[in-house]
Amino acid sequence: MDSYRFGAGRYIQENNALDFCGEEIKRYGNKAYVIGGNTAIAVTEKRLCSSFEKYGLAYYMERFSGYPSVQKIEGLKAVVKEKDCNVLVGVGGGRIMDLAKAAAFGLGIPIVAIPTQAATCAAYSPLSVLYTPEGHSDNYIHFEYEVNAIIVDNQVMLTQSPRLLASGILDGMAKYIEIATLHPKVLDGNTSIARNSAFYMAKYTYDVLGQKGEKAVSDLKTGVWTKDLHDVIYVNIALTGIVSALMQGKGQTALGHAFNNALHRDFLEYIKKWLHGEGVALGLLAQLVYNGEDDRVEELKRLMKEFDMPCSLAEIGINTSPEINEKLFQRLCTYPFMTHDKEHEKLLKKAIESVGE
Incomplete structure (x- = not known):
C-alpha cells in the first residue's frame, strides 16, 4: 500500500x-x-x-x-x-x-x-x-x-538559543540538497506526484530559509518576535516534516543525515557536543561534492561560519587519515542511499576527503 x-x-x-x-x-x-x-x-x-x-x-x-x-x-x-x-x-x-x-x-x-x-x-x-x-x-x-x-x-x-534555531535551519535546508541528488530523475514523467511535490516544497523550504534564516537568528538574539522568526520556525518544524513525509523517508541520497549518523556510530566522543543540524551540515558539505556541485561548497560554508558551525572534521577534533576516511567510507556504504559501483564509490571517497581539513 x-x-x-x-x-x-x-x-x-x-x-x-x-x-x-x-x-x-x-x-x-x-x-x-x-x-x-x-x-x-x-x-x-x-x-x-x-x-x-x-x-x-x-x-x-x-x-x-x-x-x-x-x-x-x-x-x-x-x-x-x-x-x-x-x-x-x-x-x-x-x-x-x-x-x-x-x-x-x-x-x-x-x-x-x-x-x-x-x-x-x-x-x-x-x-x-x-x-x-x-x-x-x-x-x-x-x-x-x-x-x-x-x-x-x-x-x-523565544527562550531557545540562537544556536538551536540555526541548527534547525541547516537541517531544513538539507532536504533540498538531499532530494536534488536525484535530479532530473525526480522530475521525469515516471516519478510520482508526491516526489515531485517533495522536490518543489524542499526547494521552497531551502529558499525561504536561505532568505530569512540569518535575519531570524539575529531577531532571536534580540529577544523580539518577528514575522521572519515565525516563518523560519514554521518551516523548520512543519514544512520540513511534510517534505520528509512526501518522500516517505526514502528515495533520496541523504548523505548529510547519514554522515551525521555515521559520526554518532563511530566517533561519538567527537560529535556528541554538536547539535543534530550541525552534524548534518557537515555532511551536506560532503553531499555537495558527491552531487558534483563543488562550486556551491563555499556558499554553504559561509552560512555555516555565520552560525559558528564546524566546517570540517578537523574542527570537531577528528584528525583525518586514510584509516579514518576508510572507516567512514565503510560505514556510509551500509546506508540504503549508496549505489555500489566504482563511480559512486569514488565519488563518496572524494566527498569524505573534502571535509577532512
Whole structure:
C-alpha cells in the first residue's frame, strides 16, 4: 500500500498557545503523561500546569535528560500504563519528541508534541530516531499514523538559543540538497506526484530559509518576535516534516543525515557536543561534492561560519587519515542511499576527503 503520513493531525503555532494546551490535549485523553527535558519543563511548567488545571486535565509529569533508547521507550511505556494515562505529551527538543512518539505509538495512545526549540522537525515527523543509552546512533522507527497535535508557543520559542534555531535551519535546508541528488530523475514523467511535490516544497523550504534564516537568528538574539522568526520556525518544524513525509523517508541520497549518523556510530566522543543540524551540515558539505556541485561548497560554508558551525572534521577534533576516511567510507556504504559501483564509490571517497581539513 502506497500510504502517506503527513506528520500531524493538527498544527498550532501562535502567541500564548500554552495557555490553552489543556483544552487541546483533552481532545485526545483525560489523563496526560507529560515527559520533558529539564530546561523544557523549567520554561513551560507553570503555564502548562495552569492550563491543565483550568481545563480539568489530570496529569503526571516526568523530567528526562537521556537518549531515546529501546530501554527507555519500554520503561516509559510501562510507567504510562501504570499511571493509567491515555495521552502522552512530549515537551522539549528532538530527543524527547522521538522518545514520546515511540512510546505513544507503541502503546497505541495519542501523542501531543510541544516543542520548545526549532532545531529539527522531530515534533512533526512520523518517525523516531533511536540511540543507545550512551548516545550512539541505533535505528529508526517509522509509524503508521501521524502525531495527533503539535503546539508551538511563540513566547516559548523565544527562550531557545540562537544556536538551536540555526541548527534547525541547516537541517531544513538539507532536504533540498538531499532530494536534488536525484535530479532530473525526480522530475521525469515516471516519478510520482508526491516526489515531485517533495522536490518543489524542499526547494521552497531551502529558499525561504536561505532568505530569512540569518535575519531570524539575529531577531532571536534580540529577544523580539518577528514575522521572519515565525516563518523560519514554521518551516523548520512543519514544512520540513511534510517534505520528509512526501518522500516517505526514502528515495533520496541523504548523505548529510547519514554522515551525521555515521559520526554518532563511530566517533561519538567527537560529535556528541554538536547539535543534530550541525552534524548534518557537515555532511551536506560532503553531499555537495558527491552531487558534483563543488562550486556551491563555499556558499554553504559561509552560512555555516555565520552560525559558528564546524566546517570540517578537523574542527570537531577528528584528525583525518586514510584509516579514518576508510572507516567512514565503510560505514556510509551500509546506508540504503549508496549505489555500489566504482563511480559512486569514488565519488563518496572524494566527498569524505573534502571535509577532512
